[in-house]
Amino acid sequence: MKSVDWVVIGLGSVGSQIIRHLAEKNAGTVLGIEQFSPAYTRTAVGGDTRLFRYALPEGPQYHRIISESLDQWNALNERTGRAIYEQTGCLYIGSEENSYIQGLLSSTTKTGAAAERLSDTDARRYPQHRLIDDDIIIYDPLGGFIRTDSAVQSSVALAVEAGAEVIKHDPVQRITRSRSGGYTVTTATSVFAAGDVIIAAGSWSGTLLSPELRVFTEPRRTALMWFGLSDPDAYTPDRFPVFKRVTEGIDIYGAPATDGAMIKIALSEARATASPDDVRQSLDADELYRVTRAVAEGFTTVIPDVVRSDAFPELYTADYQPLIGRDPGTGAYLATGFSGKGFKMSSGVGKLVADAITGSGDDGVRFADPARFFVD
Known part of the structure; x- marks a missing residue:
């Protein structure tokens, strides 16, 4: 042995x-x-990329881990000479009254994370997003994505x-x-x-x-979706930050077009699955309806048709x-x-x-x- x-x-x-x-x-x-x-x-x-969010609404207890993670992702980039972590900034979009946005603002106040509310003028730098009702944008400059x-x-x-x-x-x-x-x-x-x-x-x-x-x-299933673009140049990593959106009736997150053709968008949910070895890969009718509706309402030049989807298991406590x-x-x-x-x-x-x-x-x-x- x-x-x-x-x-x-x-x-x-x-x-x-x-x-x-x-x-x-x-x-x-x-x-x-x-x-x-x-x-x-x-x-x-699976799924090509994952969001890196430095400003976290989950609470200040994560600040030491996420700070260490930022240092280590940058160090890995330097060690390998590759852009494994790419800093794009992160946009949090939603009503100031939304509990997620309130948690984000509370957590960043306690940790000192550099997140700021964008003025109406600054928000217009991101015309890809269609703001609804009383949406505001919080900008996390250290956000980005990781090539998994x-x-x-x-x-x-x-x-x-x-x-x-x-x-x-x-x-x-x-x-x-x-x-x-x-x-x-x-x-x-x-x-x-x-x-x-x-x-x-x-x-x-x-x-x-x-x-x-x-x-x-329990194991849960997370589904990812990709959408085509009528203006692909507007969704490259240098022009389109990763995002999390919690507008009324819309709860999604996503990443820019790393391939120059599609952006990834996902519903912020994870459904229980009997086994990590038996995760349903296809989208059901409810998932398809909600994500295409969110895309149609929340974006200006994203084509609201799913062109690719994937799913994988995660362990939840x-x-x-x-x-x-x-x-x-x-x-x-x-x-x-x-x-x-x-x-x-x-x-x-x-x-x-x-x-x-x-x-x-x-x-x-x-x-x-x-x-x-x-x-x-």
Whole structure:
């Protein structure tokens, strides 16, 4: 049986960052195990891009993670010479009375994040958006998007370069805690002894959690849609920031035309699915109606016909906060359950988790400790 110091299970958005930072610390042997291949399209890496929002309405508790993430995305750009994170700014559009907009303004006031309400004159710089009723625009200059495939593949390659071993297409079947400390990790083809285990397998993490913790999680399906443009030049990354819109009856987000032809727009929702292995790829009639209506009402030169769609699973928790820390039942370290917020902060989580488990720092995210579900 091969022995290693750390096993990272799952090499997607979060696991790829953890294994890179662990390997580059040169603090022990690191093995990454991925049941598919890194950046596999049917995981939460699929869909080409993810939004990076620096100003977050979810609360100031995320500020340390998102600040670290911004530093790490910029560092990864420099390391690779590629625009993995592209800064476009982010527009938040909605009524000042909307709870999402109010949460955003409250959070940025507490954290000092540089977000500003645009004047009517400045808002006219973005004629692609059709403002409705009392819509206002909040501008986050540090917002942008992450090229998901490049982020994962580059990080795994850097981990291997730093000495990590990576096994692909070999699902983990069980993790057993040893009496003497450490773990036995059994895959479909092999058995490994590990000093510590980090579970970062997204929706597939659920089967590896302790039964007591698993009941507080569920896999959900997120659908993405792409639309054609009657004026493609107006939607390039240098002219069209990523956005989140919460106008009455419209709750969507999206990214610019990275291919010069289509923009990505999605409904801000995630529906429960029985299994991450059985995610419906097609849009149902309700999804199709609501997203095309939102596009027709909210944009000036986006053609309101879906020309491409995709769907992938994500793991949600009962309180919509991630699981970062030890599973009280198994002792394994968790970095999962990000409830739709994972990719933007994955680079920072990777650094903070690697620091925490090697004793070179704290993870800085006590609010995400899985033990919170067991406090009286």
